[in-house]
Structures are given as C-alpha cells and as structure tokens.
Amino acid sequence: MTTTAILGAGAMGESVLAGMIGAGRPLDSLLVGEKREARAQELRDTHGVDVVDNHAAVARADVVIVAVKPQDVTTLLDDLADVLRPGQVVVSLAAGLTLATLESHVPEGVAVIRVMPNTPALVGQGMSVLSRGTTCTDDQLAEAEQLLTACGRVVTLPESQMDAVTAISGSGPAYVFLVAEAMIDSGVRLGLARDVATELTVQTLLGAATMLDETGTHPALLRAQVTSPGGTTAAALAQLEDNRLRGAFAAATTAAYERSVQMSEH
Numbered sequence: 099m100t101t102t103a104i105l106g107a108g109a110m111g112e113s114v115l116a117g118m119i120g121a122g123r124p125l126d127s128l129l130v131g132e133k134r135e136a137r138a139q140e141l142r143d144t145h146g147v148d149v150v151d152n153h154a155a156v157a158r159a160d161v162v163i164v165a166v167k168p169q170d171v172t173t174l175l176d177d178l179a180d181v182l183r184p185g186q187v188v189v190s191l192a193a194g195l196t197l198a199t200l201e202s203h204v205p206e207g208v209a210v211i212r213v214m215p216n217t218p219a220l221v222g223q224g225m226s227v228l229s230r231g232t233t234c235t236d237d238q239l240a241e242a243e244q245l246l247t248a249c250g251r252v253v254t255l256p257e258s259q260m261d262a263v264t265a266i267s268g269s270g271p272a273y274v275f276l277v278a279e280a281m282i283d284s285g286v287r288l289g290l291a292r293d294v295a296t297e298l299t300v301q302t303l304l305g306a307a308t309m310l311d312e313t314g315t316h317p318a319l320l321r322a323q324v325t326s327p328g329g330t331t332a333a334a335l336a337q338l339e340d341n342r343l344r345g346a347f348a349a350a351t352t353a354a355y356e357r358s359v360q361m362s363e364h
C-alpha cells in the first residue's frame with residue numbers, strides 16, 4: 099500500500115486524516131507533518147498516527163496532501179523542493195490555488211492534483227472534487243480518487259469549475275451549520291429545551307438530506323409533499339420567500355465564487 103503524508107493537520111487536514119482512519123486505512127500508511135510539538139503529540143494521542151517534520155514525512159510518502167492555508171502553500175512547496183522526488187503526487191486542498199501555480203512550485207516529475215474537499219470528511223461523508231494537473235497519470239489520479247473515497251464521495255471535474263465547486267460544496271457545510279443554528283435557536287424561542295431543539299433539528303436535516311439522496315426526487319416535489327394546503331409549512335415558506343432566502347443564497351455563493359477567483363489571481 100502507498101504511504102500518504104498530510105502536511106497541515108488543521109480543520110481540513112485533520113478531517114481528511116480522521117476520515118481515512120475511520121474508513122480503515124492502516125495507520126502505518128499515514129503520516130502527518132506538523133511543526134509544533136504540542137500539536138504533534140495531540141495528533142498522536144487522538145489518532146495514533148505517526149507525526150514527524152514535513153521533510154521526514156515527504157521523504158517517506160508516495161502521496162503528499164498539502165492542507166495548510168492557501169497563502170502558506172507555495173512557501174511550503176518551495177521549502178520541500180529538495181525532498182520531493184519524481185513519481186510523487188502532491189494533492190493540494192487549498193482554495194483558490196491553481197494547478198499552474200502549484201506546478202510551478204514542484205520539481206519536474208512531481209505530479210499535482212487540486213482537490214476541493216469539505217469537513218464532513220471527518221465522518222466519512224465528505225465531498226471531494228478533483229482536478230488533475232498536466233503531468234498527472236491515470237494511475238495517479240485513480241490512486242488519489244481511491245484515497246479520498248475513504249472520506250466520502252469523489253468526483254473529477256475540469257479546473258474551470260473549481261471556483262463554483264468551492265462556493266457550493268467546499269464552503270457549503272458552513273451554510274448548513276448556520277441553518278442548523280437558526281433552527282435550533284428558533285426552537286428555543288418557541289419554548290423547546292435546547293437539547294430537544296438540537297435533536298429535532300439535526301435529525302430533520304439528516305432525514306431531509308437522506309431523502310434527497312436516496313429518492314433522487316427533485317427538492318421542489320419533496321417540499322410540496324410537506325406543504326399541506328393552508329397549513330403550517332405554507333405559512334413558514336411564505337416568510338422565507340418574503341425574506342428572500344433564495345436571493346440570499348445566490349448572493350452568498352456568488353460572493354464565495356468571486357473570492358475564490360480573487361484568491362487564484364495572487
């Protein structure tokens with residue numbers, strides 16, 4: 099089995115790490131690169147994974163997942179130039195960092211794949227979208243797809259779609275968490291205990307998402323099935339339309355898209 103190094107085990111890197119471990123990937127096939135010793139020990143204690151410095155991790159890896167902040171990626175790759183070797187694959191999770199930029203910061207013979215994951219990778223329910231670099235072989239792409247399948251679903255798309263992907267599935271969990279907060283707080287305002295409001299909200303989101311997934315039915319039809327004539331749902335939906343929920347989502351995702359484009363211009 100190939101060895102995978104994850105450089106940067108913050109929110110996203112640790113989610114991918116936990117997803118892979120949760121899916122049964124052997125611990126001896128995973129490595130984390132971390133510079134702060136306290137954090138390294140925390141990762142060893144939590145996940146039982148080997149945590150070393152970046153150079154040692156890259157020296158032992160076939161696939162190098164880069165999960166540091168976008169503004170730190172090129173400096174990190176430049177610093178690794180003496181240890182990266184032909185045949186390795188660098189998988190960047192960074193928002194707004196193009197394949198062309200990534201390829202200009204790795205030595206010749208090192209392939210690059212750009213990925214937009216999301217944090218539900220932590221529980222094996224992530225969505226990862228891959229775009230292959232110019233020198234990435236079919237086998238290298240298949241290996242990365244298989245690796246990320248441990249974290250949830252995987253699709254491969256042209257890089258031209260990555261800004262839109264980032265706006266929908268990359269940032270998307272945050273929109274859903276905000277909706278969850280709003281529903282829970284509304285339940286509390288209407289007199290439910292917070293733990294009860296939380297359980298009702300979480301199961302409702304999970305149930306609705308599972309229905310969408312398993313039935314393949316258009317969301318408008320599923321919504322109509324909940325909406326009794328003259329009933330409670332119709333009253334609520336009229337308020338959401340009056341308060342421009344669709345317009346708010348269109349504006350929010352356009353802002354995320356434009357920010358992703360802007361980040362790729364630097």
Ligand SMILES: NC(=O)C1=CN([C@@H]2O[C@H](COP(=O)(O)OP(=O)(O)OC[C@H]3O[C@@H](n4cnc5c(N)ncnc54)[C@H](OP(=O)(O)O)[C@@H]3O)[C@@H](O)[C@H]2O)C=CC1
Pocket residue numbers: 105106107108109110111131132133134137152165166167168170174191192193214215216217268269
């Ligand atoms: N969060 C998300 O939902 C998503 C994030 N991404 C992408 O993932 C990347 C990481 O984002 P996120 O996890 O949110 O950010 P975090 O700040 O949570 O994580 C970044 C991690 O990188 C570590 N780090 C910084 N420099 C180095 C280095 N030289 N070597 C090793 N580790 C280093 C940081 O450690 P320290 O704190 O000690 O500096 C930190 O743990 C970004 O590029 C982002 O665009 C993509 C999709 C979704």
Ligand SMILES: O=C(O)[C@@H]1CCC=N1
Pocket residue numbers: 193264268269
């Ligand atoms: O907010 C961000 O920039 C990152 C990328 C997608 C989700 N989080």
